[in-house]
Amino acid sequence: MIEIFILIHFCRKLGALCRSRGRKAGWFQFLLVIAWFGGEFFAALFATVICMITAGHTGPDTVMLEAPFVIVYISALLGAGLGAWSVFLLVKLLPNLKAEEEKAEDRTCSGCGEPLQRRATSCPSCGKMVTAE
Ligand SMILES: [Zn+2]
Missing domain, CATH: 2.30.30 (SH3 type barrels.)
Structure with a gap:
Protein backbone atom coordinates (compact mmCIF):
# COMPACT_ATOMS: atom_id res chain seq x y z
CA MET A 1 0.00 0.00 0.00
CA ILE A 2 2.99 2.29 0.43
CA GLU A 3 3.06 2.54 -3.37
CA ILE A 4 -0.15 4.58 -3.31
CA PHE A 5 1.50 7.16 -1.03
CA ILE A 6 4.56 7.29 -3.26
CA LEU A 7 2.28 7.79 -6.27
CA ILE A 8 0.38 10.60 -4.51
CA HIS A 9 3.71 12.19 -3.59
CA PHE A 10 4.83 11.99 -7.25
CA CYS A 11 1.48 13.45 -8.36
CA ARG A 12 2.04 16.46 -6.10
CA LYS A 13 5.62 16.90 -7.33
CA LEU A 14 4.47 16.64 -10.94
CA GLY A 15 1.69 19.15 -10.28
CA ALA A 16 4.21 21.63 -8.86
CA LEU A 17 6.52 21.03 -11.82
CA CYS A 18 3.68 21.59 -14.31
CA ARG A 19 2.58 24.81 -12.64
CA SER A 20 6.15 26.11 -12.43
CA ARG A 21 6.36 25.63 -16.19
CA GLY A 22 3.02 27.31 -16.91
CA ARG A 23 1.10 24.11 -17.69
CA LYS A 24 -2.09 22.61 -16.31
CA ALA A 25 -1.31 19.64 -14.08
CA GLY A 26 -4.51 17.57 -14.46
CA TRP A 27 -3.79 15.64 -17.64
CA PHE A 28 -0.15 15.08 -16.77
CA GLN A 29 -1.14 13.71 -13.35
CA PHE A 30 -3.64 11.44 -15.07
CA LEU A 31 -0.89 10.32 -17.44
CA LEU A 32 1.41 9.73 -14.46
CA VAL A 33 -1.11 7.36 -12.86
CA ILE A 34 -1.57 5.49 -16.18
CA ALA A 35 2.21 5.29 -16.73
CA TRP A 36 2.75 4.14 -13.14
CA PHE A 37 0.28 1.25 -13.25
CA GLY A 38 1.03 0.49 -16.91
CA GLY A 39 4.76 0.31 -16.19
CA GLU A 40 4.11 -1.78 -13.11
CA PHE A 41 1.86 -4.22 -14.97
CA PHE A 42 4.10 -4.72 -18.00
CA ALA A 43 7.27 -5.03 -15.91
CA ALA A 44 5.55 -7.63 -13.70
CA LEU A 45 4.31 -9.51 -16.76
CA PHE A 46 7.76 -9.38 -18.35
CA ALA A 47 9.45 -10.58 -15.16
CA THR A 48 6.91 -13.40 -14.78
CA VAL A 49 7.58 -14.61 -18.31
CA ILE A 50 11.36 -14.44 -17.77
CA CYS A 51 11.01 -16.34 -14.46
CA MET A 52 8.85 -19.01 -16.11
CA ILE A 53 11.36 -19.44 -18.92
CA THR A 54 14.37 -19.67 -16.57
CA ALA A 55 12.47 -21.86 -14.07
CA GLY A 56 11.68 -24.25 -16.91
CA HIS A 57 15.25 -25.50 -16.69
CA THR A 58 15.32 -26.17 -12.96
CA GLY A 59 11.79 -27.44 -12.43
CA PRO A 60 8.77 -25.65 -11.02
CA ASP A 61 9.08 -26.84 -7.37
CA THR A 62 10.57 -24.10 -5.15
CA VAL A 63 11.80 -21.55 -7.70
CA MET A 64 8.34 -20.87 -9.05
CA LEU A 65 6.86 -20.10 -5.64
CA GLU A 66 9.52 -18.23 -3.68
CA ALA A 67 12.04 -16.30 -5.73
CA PRO A 68 9.82 -15.07 -8.58
CA PHE A 69 7.50 -13.16 -6.26
CA VAL A 70 10.39 -10.99 -5.06
CA ILE A 71 11.76 -10.64 -8.59
CA VAL A 72 8.32 -9.83 -10.03
CA TYR A 73 7.56 -7.36 -7.25
CA ILE A 74 10.88 -5.51 -7.60
CA SER A 75 10.48 -5.50 -11.39
CA ALA A 76 6.97 -4.09 -11.01
CA LEU A 77 8.24 -1.27 -8.80
CA LEU A 78 11.06 -0.52 -11.22
CA GLY A 79 8.53 -0.49 -14.08
CA ALA A 80 6.29 1.90 -12.14
CA GLY A 81 9.27 4.14 -11.37
CA LEU A 82 10.33 4.13 -14.99
CA GLY A 83 6.79 5.00 -16.08
CA ALA A 84 6.63 7.88 -13.60
CA TRP A 85 10.10 9.10 -14.58
CA SER A 86 9.15 9.23 -18.27
CA VAL A 87 6.17 11.50 -17.48
CA PHE A 88 8.45 13.86 -15.49
CA LEU A 89 10.87 13.80 -18.42
CA LEU A 90 8.02 14.59 -20.84
CA VAL A 91 6.99 17.67 -18.84
CA LYS A 92 10.63 18.80 -18.66
CA LEU A 93 11.11 18.33 -22.41
CA LEU A 94 8.03 20.40 -23.27
CA PRO A 95 8.71 24.12 -23.78
CA ASN A 96 8.59 26.12 -20.57
CA LEU A 97 5.59 28.44 -21.04
CA LYS A 98 6.29 30.26 -17.82
ZN1 LIG B 1 11.04 54.87 -21.07
Whole structure:
Protein backbone atom coordinates (compact mmCIF):
# COMPACT_ATOMS: atom_id res chain seq x y z
CA MET A 1 0.00 0.00 0.00
CA ILE A 2 2.99 2.29 0.43
CA GLU A 3 3.06 2.54 -3.37
CA ILE A 4 -0.15 4.58 -3.31
CA PHE A 5 1.50 7.16 -1.03
CA ILE A 6 4.56 7.29 -3.26
CA LEU A 7 2.28 7.79 -6.27
CA ILE A 8 0.38 10.60 -4.51
CA HIS A 9 3.71 12.19 -3.59
CA PHE A 10 4.83 11.99 -7.25
CA CYS A 11 1.48 13.45 -8.36
CA ARG A 12 2.04 16.46 -6.10
CA LYS A 13 5.62 16.90 -7.33
CA LEU A 14 4.47 16.64 -10.94
CA GLY A 15 1.69 19.15 -10.28
CA ALA A 16 4.21 21.63 -8.86
CA LEU A 17 6.52 21.03 -11.82
CA CYS A 18 3.68 21.59 -14.31
CA ARG A 19 2.58 24.81 -12.64
CA SER A 20 6.15 26.11 -12.43
CA ARG A 21 6.36 25.63 -16.19
CA GLY A 22 3.02 27.31 -16.91
CA ARG A 23 1.10 24.11 -17.69
CA LYS A 24 -2.09 22.61 -16.31
CA ALA A 25 -1.31 19.64 -14.08
CA GLY A 26 -4.51 17.57 -14.46
CA TRP A 27 -3.79 15.64 -17.64
CA PHE A 28 -0.15 15.08 -16.77
CA GLN A 29 -1.14 13.71 -13.35
CA PHE A 30 -3.64 11.44 -15.07
CA LEU A 31 -0.89 10.32 -17.44
CA LEU A 32 1.41 9.73 -14.46
CA VAL A 33 -1.11 7.36 -12.86
CA ILE A 34 -1.57 5.49 -16.18
CA ALA A 35 2.21 5.29 -16.73
CA TRP A 36 2.75 4.14 -13.14
CA PHE A 37 0.28 1.25 -13.25
CA GLY A 38 1.03 0.49 -16.91
CA GLY A 39 4.76 0.31 -16.19
CA GLU A 40 4.11 -1.78 -13.11
CA PHE A 41 1.86 -4.22 -14.97
CA PHE A 42 4.10 -4.72 -18.00
CA ALA A 43 7.27 -5.03 -15.91
CA ALA A 44 5.55 -7.63 -13.70
CA LEU A 45 4.31 -9.51 -16.76
CA PHE A 46 7.76 -9.38 -18.35
CA ALA A 47 9.45 -10.58 -15.16
CA THR A 48 6.91 -13.40 -14.78
CA VAL A 49 7.58 -14.61 -18.31
CA ILE A 50 11.36 -14.44 -17.77
CA CYS A 51 11.01 -16.34 -14.46
CA MET A 52 8.85 -19.01 -16.11
CA ILE A 53 11.36 -19.44 -18.92
CA THR A 54 14.37 -19.67 -16.57
CA ALA A 55 12.47 -21.86 -14.07
CA GLY A 56 11.68 -24.25 -16.91
CA HIS A 57 15.25 -25.50 -16.69
CA THR A 58 15.32 -26.17 -12.96
CA GLY A 59 11.79 -27.44 -12.43
CA PRO A 60 8.77 -25.65 -11.02
CA ASP A 61 9.08 -26.84 -7.37
CA THR A 62 10.57 -24.10 -5.15
CA VAL A 63 11.80 -21.55 -7.70
CA MET A 64 8.34 -20.87 -9.05
CA LEU A 65 6.86 -20.10 -5.64
CA GLU A 66 9.52 -18.23 -3.68
CA ALA A 67 12.04 -16.30 -5.73
CA PRO A 68 9.82 -15.07 -8.58
CA PHE A 69 7.50 -13.16 -6.26
CA VAL A 70 10.39 -10.99 -5.06
CA ILE A 71 11.76 -10.64 -8.59
CA VAL A 72 8.32 -9.83 -10.03
CA TYR A 73 7.56 -7.36 -7.25
CA ILE A 74 10.88 -5.51 -7.60
CA SER A 75 10.48 -5.50 -11.39
CA ALA A 76 6.97 -4.09 -11.01
CA LEU A 77 8.24 -1.27 -8.80
CA LEU A 78 11.06 -0.52 -11.22
CA GLY A 79 8.53 -0.49 -14.08
CA ALA A 80 6.29 1.90 -12.14
CA GLY A 81 9.27 4.14 -11.37
CA LEU A 82 10.33 4.13 -14.99
CA GLY A 83 6.79 5.00 -16.08
CA ALA A 84 6.63 7.88 -13.60
CA TRP A 85 10.10 9.10 -14.58
CA SER A 86 9.15 9.23 -18.27
CA VAL A 87 6.17 11.50 -17.48
CA PHE A 88 8.45 13.86 -15.49
CA LEU A 89 10.87 13.80 -18.42
CA LEU A 90 8.02 14.59 -20.84
CA VAL A 91 6.99 17.67 -18.84
CA LYS A 92 10.63 18.80 -18.66
CA LEU A 93 11.11 18.33 -22.41
CA LEU A 94 8.03 20.40 -23.27
CA PRO A 95 8.71 24.12 -23.78
CA ASN A 96 8.59 26.12 -20.57
CA LEU A 97 5.59 28.44 -21.04
CA LYS A 98 6.29 30.26 -17.82
CA ALA A 99 9.79 31.28 -18.89
CA GLU A 100 8.48 32.90 -22.09
CA GLU A 101 5.74 34.64 -20.16
CA GLU A 102 8.27 36.01 -17.68
CA LYS A 103 10.64 37.03 -20.43
CA ALA A 104 7.85 39.11 -21.96
CA GLU A 105 6.95 40.63 -18.61
CA ASP A 106 10.58 41.44 -17.85
CA ARG A 107 10.87 43.62 -20.92
CA THR A 108 11.47 47.17 -19.71
CA CYS A 109 12.52 50.47 -21.22
CA SER A 110 16.28 50.91 -21.33
CA GLY A 111 15.81 54.65 -20.75
CA CYS A 112 13.49 54.91 -17.74
CA GLY A 113 12.93 51.28 -16.68
CA GLU A 114 9.20 51.40 -17.33
CA PRO A 115 7.63 47.98 -18.16
CA LEU A 116 6.87 47.63 -21.85
CA GLN A 117 4.11 45.90 -23.82
CA ARG A 118 5.21 42.78 -25.69
CA ARG A 119 4.92 44.40 -29.15
CA ALA A 120 5.63 48.02 -28.17
CA THR A 121 8.09 49.93 -30.37
CA SER A 122 8.36 52.96 -28.13
CA CYS A 123 8.21 53.57 -24.38
CA PRO A 124 4.79 54.81 -23.16
CA SER A 125 6.47 56.80 -20.38
CA CYS A 126 9.46 58.58 -21.93
CA GLY A 127 8.82 57.96 -25.64
CA LYS A 128 12.21 56.29 -26.23
CA MET A 129 12.21 54.00 -29.29
CA VAL A 130 12.71 50.35 -28.45
CA THR A 131 13.12 47.28 -30.63
CA ALA A 132 10.01 45.11 -30.80
CA GLU A 133 10.33 41.38 -30.16
ZN1 LIG B 1 11.04 54.87 -21.07
